[in-house]
Amino acid sequence: MATDTLKRRLRFAPPTAVVRRVVLTEADYLIFEAINRHGPLPTHYLYEFTKHIRRDYTHLQNRLTEFYNGDAHGPWLIRPPQQFAGFEARYQHVVYDLAPRAKVALAERGTIACFSPKRSDPFLHRLMQACVVASLEISAPAKGLRYISREEILAHPKCPQATRDTQNPLAISLIGAEQKVLIPDDLFGIEYPGIGFRFFALEIDRNTESIERRNLRQSAFGAKVAGYLDILRNQTYRSHWGVPNLHILTVTTNRTHERNIIDYIKNRADPKYVGRFAVASESSFGATWRVPNMVLTKLWSEPLIATNGLMRPLARRASIPSA
Incomplete structure (x- = not known):
């Protein structure tokens, strides 16, 4: 996994699988459903949707990193690269969107949004x-x-x-x-x-x-x-x-x-x-x-x-x- 000189993970780095398998929990599905319902959301918004069943904010951050890096079958979430073009990209909350794999998981669960048309806007x-x-x-x-x-x-x-x-x-x-x-x-x-x-x-x-x-x-x-x-x-x-x-x-x-x-x-x-x-x-x-x-x-x-x-x-x- 790419890190800086202080051994911190780079938010700009491409995904690199570090676990063999990710098992989804109820809190994980709530994250996917919130993004599917509204669109790309930053970390602290996703915490608000799951804090009643999530251990703490740091736990959510680590979980989102796992979803971004994925496992042997690929990632669950993506970090839209456009967010890194801002002046404060290094210091703001990371934004996540759904990878195709997460949409499949929602479809199998029966909670995928039925009326969310494809978006082509910026x-x-x-x-x-x-x-x-x-x-x-x-x-x-x-x-x-x-x-x-x-x-x-x-x-x-x-x-x-x-x-x-x-x-x-x-x-x-x-x-x-x-x-x-x-x-x-x-x-x-x-x-x-x-x-x-x-x-x-x-x-x-x-x-x-x-x-x-x-x-x-x-x-x-x-x-x-x-x-x-x-x-x-x-x-x-x-x-x-x-x-x-x-x-x-x-x-x-x-x-x-x-x-x-x-x-x-x-x-x-x-x-x-x-x-x-x-x-x-x-x-x-x-x-x-x-x-x-x-x-x-x-x-x-x-x-x-x-x-x-x-x-x-x-x-x-x-x-x-x-x-």
Whole structure:
């Protein structure tokens, strides 16, 4: 195994099998399932999913290293090489993704995600999305709320079978917009006990494109806003995903762009739909990005939802719109 001058294992080194056989435990499957559900995740996030049955953080680190190096039959996890291009690559938490072998193990166990379409977007986009939704799932119980995953929504009897049978169940057809289809980065829900459910389409915006361009056929956030307004007006989220309401949560990388997005929505959207849009920012994924130091619990208090000129946090137990 490759080591540095202090005999420490190199996180940049290729996998080298050091054990003959790895026997999977319940905690190991929880790791695989979390990555399969959300996308590539850093070590400290994976610990949050398993700490109730894991010995300690160091034990998890050693276990992840075993999965990365694998045994005689190959590795279980990979370390996406793109993470090592950051300025703080040597000092941040290591990010892991599933190797094919782990997906086979989940399929044999019957817990592989059924509605996770193949992704071709950049690594940082997928990492940011995974950290956002994983943060919501991890921290929801402390807020007295329940996180509802994309898998649970699409597996629910109210979701049409025709949607589940499509190549990408997240892709929703538009009726009046110039573009034909809109594909959110993710779909999730929040249960507010005693009040109801609120469902969200998630958009990750790393501020790499303009909000508005002259030609809306080009990739621009403004085109997505138009698409979501079409979905809200025609309530196609009901017939396509089977959810009773829909909000749109956009997470970007800085406060200035967050405010620009809010202003754009206020100026373009019908007042009755403005309150369906929430915007938040996370600076870790800016131009000089790094893996977040901790779970993003601030997402519950900082996302801004424009409603009659007021802003309310995501976790607030407010009335739930029926349409």
